Amino acid sequence: MIYRPQLPVVVSLLVAFGIGLLIGTGQAPMGVWPATMLGVGLFTWFMAHRRPGPAFGYGYLTGLAMNTLTVSWVSVLGVWVGVALVAFLALWWGLLAVVVSRLTRLRFWPLLIPAAWVAMEFASGKIPFGGFSWTRLGYTAIDQPMSGWFAYVGVTGVSYLVALVANAGVFVVTDQRRRLRVLAGALAIFVLGGLLNLTPHADPETRVSIAVVQPNVNRHEHGTASYARSVTNNALSETIFALAEARTGEHPQLDFVLWPENATDVDPIEDPETRRLVEVSAHLAQVPIFVGAVMNGPEPDTRQTSSLWWHPLEGPGDMYHKRDLVPFGEWIPFREVLLPRLPILRQIGRQSIPGEGPGVVHAPIQGNPHLQVGTIICFELAYDDTSYDAVRGGGEIIVSQSNTNTYGGTFQPPQQLVINRVRAMETGREVVVSTLNSLTGIVDTRGRVDELTDEFEAASRIVTVPLRYNTNLAVHLGAWPAWASLLTTLLAFAYSYRRAPQRAGSIERNNRTQGQP
Template sequence: MTATAPPVAPSGEPAAQPARRSYLRRLAPVALAAAAGLLLYVSVPPRELPWLAPFSFALLGLAVHGRRLRAGFGLGLVFGLAYLVPLLSWTGVDVGPLPWLALAVAEALVLSLAGLGIAYVSRLPLWPLWASGVWIADEALRARFPFGGFPWGKVAFGQPSGVFLPLASLGGTPLLGFAVVLCGFGLAALALRLKDVRGTDVRVLRDGGILAAAACTVAPVLAGLAATPLVSNAAQDGTARVALIQGNVPRMGLDFNAQRRAVLDYHVRETMKLAAKIKSGEVKRPELVLWPENSSDIDPYVNQDAYDEIQKAAEAVGAPISVGAVVTAKDGSPRNRLILWDPKTGPGATYDKRHLQPFGEYMPYRSFFRIFSKDVDRAGSFVPGKKAVVFDMNGTKVGNVTCYEAAFDDVVRDQVREGAQILSVPSNNATFERSQMTYQQLAMDRVRAVEHGRAVMVPVTSGVSAVIRPDGSVAQRTGMFEADTLLADVPRRTSLTLATRAGVWPEVFLTVIGAGGLAWAFARSRAARRPRD
């Protein structure tokens, strides 16, 4: 019998079809990785769709499974760009697209290392477990490097509600993120295994790979449900009546404080309105008042008019005020400071922001980055504080976490260990106008509430200010760019969650899982290349 060649049309179209199919097969993983990144972005606030996150990682798992290291790196980069470019768009609100895109690309390159690692361990038995550890190891790296790290966009911060959230009280943001990722990769492994298995229903049910993948998918959900009773809003040392002042700002953007004393005047005015309501009996007097970060736009230590205005507000409301101000320390260095202002004795205890925002509050390698943009000269030259400080405000111990610091596990944990009964996250989001930044940060604060079992107060200059219960739910909130006051009785809590007690160890343990998977994959690769007799 003679073999005959397949017919070829004069146009060559049939011969081109296999090439086209091959091209589409190569393109499919890229499309999956991009879809996964976009889906993870859609899951985070202001859209509260935390249940979408596992499906994002299921798509990522399908994209990188069994790929070579170079392909894993590239697919991780595609995923990172699809996720972080829209997520971080607020960073370019007032300075243009170059800093925004540079930050997104830099962070996506770190995420691409996770793609490489996940591809490397994806041929191991029980690969979703090792791949999830690799992801947490990558997040741990991103939270520390470069320039002190940038944890914004951690998987846990997109879970301010939902079935996985209670796990934050057991192992903090690393365990919460691990559960989400493991569930997603479990779904991917289940889909891949079901595709490969042929036979009766009984054979499918007895297949070890299917059972392992199903366990990876279901176990995190069951763990979250089991941890739910551990989350409580109960007061353990009575309640505190708290007032949050949102005074608003005269204008949006980097020049929000360009008009001298305007921001301070706005917050004094709103506090005086509260004092009038107290005097008339319309509302009960709060035990403490919280102003936002940068609520005094001039230094009250050296400007007598600012000092007098704050003192007037404190005396009128009859309660201590936590005031955010930019001040000059005794050594001459600028500080982003919170000041405990007593109505009788004036300024007292202080807390200086410890984890400063690079390229905003300070500028690393200023002369180098000036080559690319003159906007670097708009960055500050602040000096960080050195220790956690808890304010005693009429018997309530308030732990201070200033704005950007809420993204860092250790900063928040230190304040709770220092004795904080409630947490305050004073922020100034006026710089980022009406972007999604304030909602992303609010989601972080909600996760921190559950992680440490504390009510979290979020006073913001321009919104969204909020009162968050220890279970992460929002009791009250304001709109954006409007003056407002929130009054709430919040529980004082003294017990420490397992996450607070464990500290960094859950992250270490989960990182070791990822490292163990990489080591095992390396050993298997070496053994496969070793010559045999």
């Protein structure tokens, strides 16, 4: 049984806010993962047995603190955008608090509450407009022993384990009889995760050599007529530097050149000047260019964000169009209604059209005409199935193409790098990260980062990446653990209202006696 001491309302408000800050401190770039685990445990203790109204209010305040700390970088699009996003995301925390307050009444609450965390992350990653689940508990585990579980249970399962260990701490404090067994179980999760990190990987027989280009761009030009051209001009210039290094240094023969998302801000197939720049780049490289391009959409006044394979002799080849688009960033929900009433939305530009199918591009190179490259474009990293499809569809390597220009200098780029690291461990594929102007490099299957660039500089890296064909258990499981957690949470929440009313009533009377709302 969890009991809380009587706290004045003002103190309770401060505690709720502080818990949110603790939970958020484990996210990048802070990375203090023990603070997150402490915060999750305190969240359970603080919400235990509360009535729905107070639980929702305190949970909402916790969510405000956590999301303000971690994702307020979105306010670079406008203060009102940041305020609206944080205020909305905090609603999920209010709902989570209500659920937790009910689940603590059940016998197996230490196992059920972690499922509620997973369910909240899953739902917030889908509702509304595709969701926004950017700061999951699992991401805080990237630099601690539990990271070994990523390949087996994915970020969903690791989120469950983080919450499980945190709630085990609460259980140890509140149940003296089974303290040693619970502590042993929590320690086993850590130890086994560390041992899984030591599991040897098969030594691949084939590798590819890639010149990764970070063009950089004058951020103050964004929105001007010169911006679109300067991005592609810079990509060409940095490609030349990469080629010079490859041909004069101790590097193997390049297989292709990787450009980031929005390296061409104008359709490179239909726009003659942009096409000329890409063709010159491919001709100089004498190998294909994997272009991150903005292309004209299938309907008038629409666009698509794409990954386009460009052969030096054959020109444009296979392509992939981004599936998971940023609402109010790349497309406007209810556009016909909102656009006339909110003129600021005109800054978004043409409506983006999502693509279909897995992010895998047929990428023939010299000596390997059947190469399959998996690609994940920026915001898509937040979606498990989209990321896993890069392996399910046959991707032998994974590239992550991003335009980080808007959010440079904020928490967003280091958070995105953490997600890249998680995806590499989950999928069992090295992830080659190419950004417009920040944190370009390569992540190995242990989640380690190499050849990392600095923000706001033109740079290039030459990396050699193994081709892999394995499919980790996390990819096989996909969304099933999340759906199972959601179903379990709903059933347990409903059952909490059907259990013996005498025990529930005694808990309420005890809390009222202690002055708890």
